[in-house]
Amino acid sequence: MSEENKKHVHVVDEELEKAKQEIKGRESYTAEDIEVLEGLVAVRERPGMYIGTTGIPGLHHLVWEIVDNAVDEALAGFCDTITVSLNKDGSVSVTDNGRGMPLGTVAKTGKSAIETIFTVLHAGGKFGKGAYQVAGGLHGVGASVVNALSEKVEVNVYKDGNEYYLSFVDGGKVEGQLQQIGTTNKRGTKVTFKPDPKIFQESVTFDFKTVSNRLRQMAYLNRGIRIIIEDLREEPKHEEYHYEGGIAEYVAHINKTKTPITEDVIFIEGKGDVEIGGNKSHILVEVAIQYTTEYKETIFSFANNIQTGDGGTHEQGFRLAVGRIFNNYARDYKFHKNEEDKFIYEDVAEGMTAIISIKHPAPQFEGQTKGKLGNTDVRSVVSQVVGDKLEEYLVENPAEAKLILEKIMLSSKARRAATLAREGIRRKDGIEFTTLPGKLADCSSRNPEEAELFIVEGNSAGGSAKNGRNRHTQAILPLRGKILNVQKAQEKRIYENAEVGNMIQAIGAGIAEEFDIAKARYHKIIIMTDADVDGSHIRVLLLTFFNRFMRQLIQNGYIYIAQPPLYKVEYRGKKYYCYNDEQLESLKVDLELRPGHPVQRYKGLGEMDAQQLWETTMDPEHRKLYQVHIEDGIAADTIFEELMGEKVEPRKDFINENALFVKNLDI
Ligand code: 2B7
Numbered sequence: 001m002s003e004e005n006k007k008h009v010h011v012v013d014e015e016l017e018k019a020k021q022e023i024k025g026r027e028s029y030t031a032e033d034i035e036v037l038e039g040l041v042a043v044r045e046r047p048g049m050y051i052g053t054t055g056i057p058g059l060h061h062l063v064w065e066i067v068d069n070a071v072d073e074a075l076a077g078f079c080d081t082i083t084v085s086l087n088k089d090g091s092v093s094v095t096d097n098g099r100g101m102p103l104g105t106v107a108k109t110g111k112s113a114i115e116t117i118f119t120v121l122h123a124g125g126k127f128g129k130g131a132y133q134v135a136g137g138l139h140g141v142g143a144s145v146v147n148a149l150s151e152k153v154e155v156n157v158y159k160d161g162n163e164y165y166l167s168f169v170d171g172g173k174v175e176g177q178l179q180q181i182g183t184t185n186k187r188g189t190k191v192t193f194k195p196d197p198k199i200f201q202e203s204v205t206f207d208f209k210t211v212s213n214r215l216r217q218m219a220y221l222n223r224g225i226r227i228i229i230e231d232l233r234e235e236p237k238h239e240e241y242h243y244e245g246g247i248a249e250y251v252a253h254i255n256k257t258k259t260p261i262t263e264d265v266i267f268i269e270g271k272g273d274v275e276i277g278g279n280k281s282h283i284l285v286e287v288a289i290q291y292t293t294e295y296k297e298t299i300f301s302f303a304n305n306i307q308t309g310d311g312g313t314h315e316q317g318f319r320l321a322v323g324r325i326f327n328n329y330a331r332d333y334k335f336h337k338n339e340e341d342k343f344i345y346e347d348v349a350e351g352m353t354a355i356i357s358i359k360h361p362a363p364q365f366e367g368q369t370k371g372k373l374g375n376t377d378v379r380s381v382v383s384q385v386v387g388d389k390l391e392e393y394l395v396e397n398p399a400e401a402k403l404i405l406e407k408i409m410l411s412s413k414a415r416r417a418a419t420l421a422r423e424g425i426r427r428k429d430g431i432e433f434t435t436l437p438g439k440l441a442d443c444s445s446r447n448p449e450e451a452e453l454f455i456v457e458g459n460s461a462g463g464s465a466k467n468g469r470n471r472h473t474q475a476i477l478p479l480r481g482k483i484l485n486v487q488k489a490q491e492k493r494i495y496e497n498a499e500v501g502n503m504i505q506a507i508g509a510g511i512a513e514e515f516d517i518a519k520a521r522y523h524k525i526i527i528m529t530d531a532d533v534d535g536s537h538i539r540v541l542l543l544t545f546f547n548r549f550m551r552q553l554i555q556n557g558y559i560y561i562a563q564p565p566l567y568k569v570e571y572r573g574k575k576y577y578c579y580n581d582e583q584l585e586s587l588k589v590d591l592e593l594r595p596g597h598p599v600q601r602y603k604g605l606g607e608m609d610a611q612q613l614w615e616t617t618m619d620p621e622h623r624k625l626y627q628v629h630i631e632d633g634i635a636a637d638t639i640f641e642e643l644m645g646e647k648v649e650p651r652k653d654f655i656n657e658n659a660l661f662v663k664n665l666d667i
Pocket of ligand 1: 066067069070073094095096098099100101102117143189190191
């Protein structure tokens, strides 16, 4: 018996199963049939339990589930190409060139393996998945969940020279039997599904960029796999992702907008043993590191191809190891003169871009958003692997080691200076940051949940905002001119910047590692700038500041952007405000305005008096706010970098409207 078959003996032994079936007779399957149906009905009743939402993210989740199965087949070593097609009819096809799903009958269900995979909720585990399920939350129930939420699913299997076919309709009802429909010289599986609009009421239209970005990430995280995406709808598109260098290429990609200090990306790979329920298995570890001239740390971590935005044990193990190894190296190679010179982790972190990717047979995702890896066995495995291999790299590459160590030494010095500067501010202002800045017109409420801070561009608009506001809940902090570009600046200089200092004091929750969201004095911090290039520059500077030093404010949805109107139209004694060109055009139509009817275009907030500013931009009853989100850590990082980083070239493509950070919020 070949290795390949042996693994699946417990699942599909066709002869044996046939015999058992005949003995058992038909009745015993009706009960199981019901169970099966119930399973899929449960998914349709509570789709959120399985895919999170029935909005756009949930819709795309269907694609990830099917792609995950194909990636598993690739990780098992049987497939190297995966193609995803967004079809004209609104369906999606995923094709792999693996072994093809099994064709036999499953004992427990009495059905073909394919039907079982697509109709039994917990079929995943029984099919001898590859060692590492990539399906984060669903653990291999993906195919059946996709079926339950689709109006049509078609499965083609190419195996042993033949093509086989089975289809389902209306949330998983099988149509006919698995049958051979032709011959082929291909190998693999094709799954085509059309999401059910009764479930996905918001939209059933897949977004090319969303799918394409995730597939690119999958290709980076699983080196060697070729992933192709083709959009066959209105505007045909085609991308191919294939990275022999895997996450090392990913780091190089992230650092394109930065200035690396070594040419090398350090790539580390290793494994550790684990025992799960008495079975021996492995944790696979991959890490890629490259230092740049930046001041911040950029770490992205993944467990089983799922981004762990809140870190976890793999990040802990990584940090332990790099701190330890660089200190040892600095001691052994005489970079340190005495004990006080020792680096703390922050020194080692400055300017480091790293990706940590682990694969675990039973990953535990913890926390509210399941973004944190919890497996304790991972910490020591990552620490061991990274420690050994990083030490080896430094010893074998002394020139690179020297460049990196010099950078770390500099960070360490700057950190000591920053600590002194920070203590200086504290002494000056009394204890911690408790005094409020003089420029702040605070609100009277001390309840952060209702309190709002408007950060307003310019003193004159600040004046109107002060006069127009609701004094109970709305505080105003005017900003004079531009704030420091914090992406480029050294930490020490940031603390010395007056505008930044005012914001830190007004918000009252500290900064960086000492930031404590529970102390935030406002739960809405609203950036109010002019609708021109300067305004959007200030907005990006502020977002950059919050992203680097008070990221939790963004993560908790506390940061908003005010939307002042662009136009005012007066007609028959009434005032109408328009926030964009479309609104203006449709207003002209609605009011049947004559051509040439006067339209006031606001060039800045300063042109509005207090009453107008309140009515149009500040009054919670009528205003429109945009809530700021970081949709995708890596994309956001790259964009901040493009806008604010050291390189001038990317900044030329200045993005005026910050589309990626900002999601419409109707309040
Ligand atoms: C847990 C289930 C889903 N499966 C197999 C074998 C190959 C295989 C699959 C797949 C998505 C779209 C194209 C194993 C695993 C079932 O058991 S799923 N390939 N590809 C896939 O779903 N692609 C398999 C052992 C021997 N022969 C085949």
